[in-house]
Amino acid sequence: MHPPIALYRSDAIRAIDRRAIEHDGIDAYALMTRAAAAAFAALQRAWPSARRVCVLCGQGNNGGDGFVLARLARMAGLAVQVLVVDARAASTESARRAREQWQDIGGSTQVFEAGVPLPDCDLLVDAIFGIGLRRAPEGAAHALIEAINAADRHVLALDLPSGLDADSGSAPGAAVRAERTVTFIAHKQGLFTGRARALAGTVELAALGIAAATRDAQPLSAFAVDARHLARWLAPRRRDAHKGDHGHVLAIGGDSGMGGAVRLCAEAALRAGAGLVSVATRDGNVGAMLAARPELMPRAVDEPEVLRALLDRADVVALGPGLGRGDWSRDLFDAALAAALPTVLDADALNLLAVAPRALGTAVLTPHPGEAGRLLDCSAAQVEADRYAAAEALARRHAATVVLKGAGSIVAAPGHTPVVIAAGNPGMAGGGMGDVLTGVIAALLAQGMAPFDAACAGALLHAAAGDAAAREGGERGLLASDLFPHLRRLANP
Numbered sequence: 001m002h003p004p005i006a007l008y009r010s011d012a013i014r015a016i017d018r019r020a021i022e023h024d025g026i027d028a029y030a031l032m033t034r035a036a037a038a039a040f041a042a043l044q045r046a047w048p049s050a051r052r053v054c055v056l057c058g059q060g061n062n063g064g065d066g067f068v069l070a071r072l073a074r075m076a077g078l079a080v081q082v083l084v085v086d087a088r089a090a091s092t093e094s095a096r097r098a099r100e101q102w103q104d105i106g107g108s109t110q111v112f113e114a115g116v117p118l119p120d121c122d123l124l125v126d127a128i129f130g131i132g133l134r135r136a137p138e139g140a141a142h143a144l145i146e147a148i149n150a151a152d153r154h155v156l157a158l159d160l161p162s163g164l165d166a167d168s169g170s171a172p173g174a175a176v177r178a179e180r181t182v183t184f185i186a187h188k189q190g191l192f193t194g195r196a197r198a199l200a201g202t203v204e205l206a207a208l209g210i211a212a213a214t215r216d217a218q219p220l221s222a223f224a225v226d227a228r229h230l231a232r233w234l235a236p237r238r239r240d241a242h243k244g245d246h247g248h249v250l251a252i253g254g255d256s257g258m259g260g261a262v263r264l265c266a267e268a269a270l271r272a273g274a275g276l277v278s279v280a281t282r283d284g285n286v287g288a289m290l291a292a293r294p295e296l297m298p299r300a301v302d303e304p305e306v307l308r309a310l311l312d313r314a315d316v317v318a319l320g321p322g323l324g325r326g327d328w329s330r331d332l333f334d335a336a337l338a339a340a341l342p343t344v345l346d347a348d349a350l351n352l353l354a355v356a357p358r359a360l361g362t363a364v365l366t367p368h369p370g371e372a373g374r375l376l377d378c379s380a381a382q383v384e385a386d387r388y389a390a391a392e393a394l395a396r397r398h399a400a401t402v403v404l405k406g407a408g409s410i411v412a413a414p415g416h417t418p419v420v421i422a423a424g425n426p427g428m429a430g431g432g433m434g435d436v437l438t439g440v441i442a443a444l445l446a447q448g449m450a451p452f453d454a455a456c457a458g459a460l461l462h463a464a465a466g467d468a469a470a471r472e473g474g475e476r477g478l479l480a481s482d483l484f485p486h487l488r489r490l491a492n493p
């Protein structure tokens with residue numbers, strides 16, 4: 001079984017690097033050479049016909065990696081040009097040595113000038129900033145990043161796309177959009193969520209031959225999982241199982257005009273393996289729901305008493321899809337939370353929770369950044385500036401499991417290392433997708449998974465189903481209900 005991918009913060013990467021140098025006796029410049037060699041090998045694998053390469057170097061060790069790569073590429077017969085961000089000397093000993101060795105083989109270096117087009121080439125290598133980025137790129141660095149993005153060339157990023165923050169996955173200013181990133185020593189947690197999903201392209205790790213024990217002596221800060229990891233959570237069913245073993249989900253929502261949301265949630269719960277799925281909704285939704293999906297058990301709920309009878313028979317509640325925020329919605333919300341069943345809260349349930357905070361029992365919250373901002377009294381942009389921190393703050397505040405949705409969804413809960421979902425695609429940024437996720441997580445809870453596991457497995461199953469559906473018919477125009485056949489297939493790995 002594939003182990004999850006260990007992710008680190010930049011301070012842990014620096015500590016691994018220091019330990020490799022001081023403890024294991026690997027020379028700093030040797031590490032830089034290994035980094036550049038691994039990146040050049042990746043370049044040749046990805047773009048075997050590239051002949052003219054332009055390497056863009058910053059002042060620090062990331063720039064040093066670039067100079068060594070330039071030398072290796074030139075020695076391999078490629079035409080190589082090097083541009084530096086500014087004319088000052090390199091800021092580290094290794095980077096100075098890398099420059100000198102480039103000059104020693106006759107390589108020339110130009111200083112980038114804003115407004116002057118980048119040299120004509122097949123491929124750009126981004127070696128401006130790695131984990132040393134301290135603030136939004138200014139001046140020439142900013143202009144060079146914009147020039148790279150405007151150049152319409154293949155881009156290989158060394159360690160990180162320049163401008164991306166290695167820890168948060170956000171970019172404080174301009175950032176390079178790479179097609180491929182070769183990252184060194186260990187995976188940075190910032191490469192897996194938020195802006196990184198658009199900037200880093202395909203991410204490849206070059207561990208540089210550092211001993212596993214040296215790496216493992218530093219704390220990892222998150223895990224990433226992808227479709228290969230589904231089998232960790234979704235074991236085959238017992239041969240003697242019956243429907244009572246797989247739990248009863250009650251989906252609550254679907255105020256007038258929003259019946260589709262709760263139907264998608266309920267049907268997703270069926271497709272993710274819930275034994276029984278009831279729906280508490282408006283009278284007007286019941287007939288259509290029964291006609292379309294006779295396995296569902298929809299009930300018209302006009303008042304909380306009717307809901308209480310349904311709650312008595314349920315194991316898990318999916319609360320919020322199409323719930324609305326009126327009196328009907330609030331009454332159902334209060335009655336549902338009073339039942340103290342394991343509950344997945346989404347959409348308007350989160351909005352109602354934001355205006356009337358309360359202690360939750362076993363709960364999984366599935367906010368998008370806007371809803372997370374409302375719950376944390378901040379803006380969606382502040383949530384996006386550090387998605388890991390926002391997910392963890394929300395989990396602490398509500399003593400609950402949180403799935404912060406968006407590019408690279410993050411699952412956080414008190415006492416757990418966060419898990420980032422390395423799957424999903426922009427075709428999934430559309431109506432109904434969140435309702436499906438809520439139903440999937442509720443179904444996994446109903447089948448006996450612990451909340452954190454149900455949230456990780458549910459978010460991963462949902463994202464992987466979205467990827468499978470997008471491969472089949474494209475991202476644009478992808479519908480939430482297109483996920484259903486894939487959910488079923490992927491739920492049985």
Ligand SMILES: NC(=O)C1=CN([C@@H]2O[C@H](COP(=O)(O)OP(=O)(O)OC[C@H]3O[C@@H](n4cnc5c(N)ncnc54)[C@H](O)[C@@H]3O)[C@@H](O)[C@H]2O)[C@@H](O)CC1
Nearest residue numbers: 031032059060061062129130131132133134135136137159
């Ligand atoms: N032994 C090592 O330390 C190794 C380091 N490696 C490379 O070294 C990188 C880290 O090197 P550094 O710590 O030198 O850092 P970087 O090279 O990432 O960047 C630091 C440089 O950028 C400048 N800078 C930072 N933010 C700026 C901004 N907003 N605007 C303008 N200038 C800014 C700093 O003043 C400094 O000169 C890694 O990402 C990796 O690519 C690899 O060679 C592997 C081994």
Ligand SMILES: [K+]
Nearest residue numbers: 126129160162
């Ligand atoms: K870089």
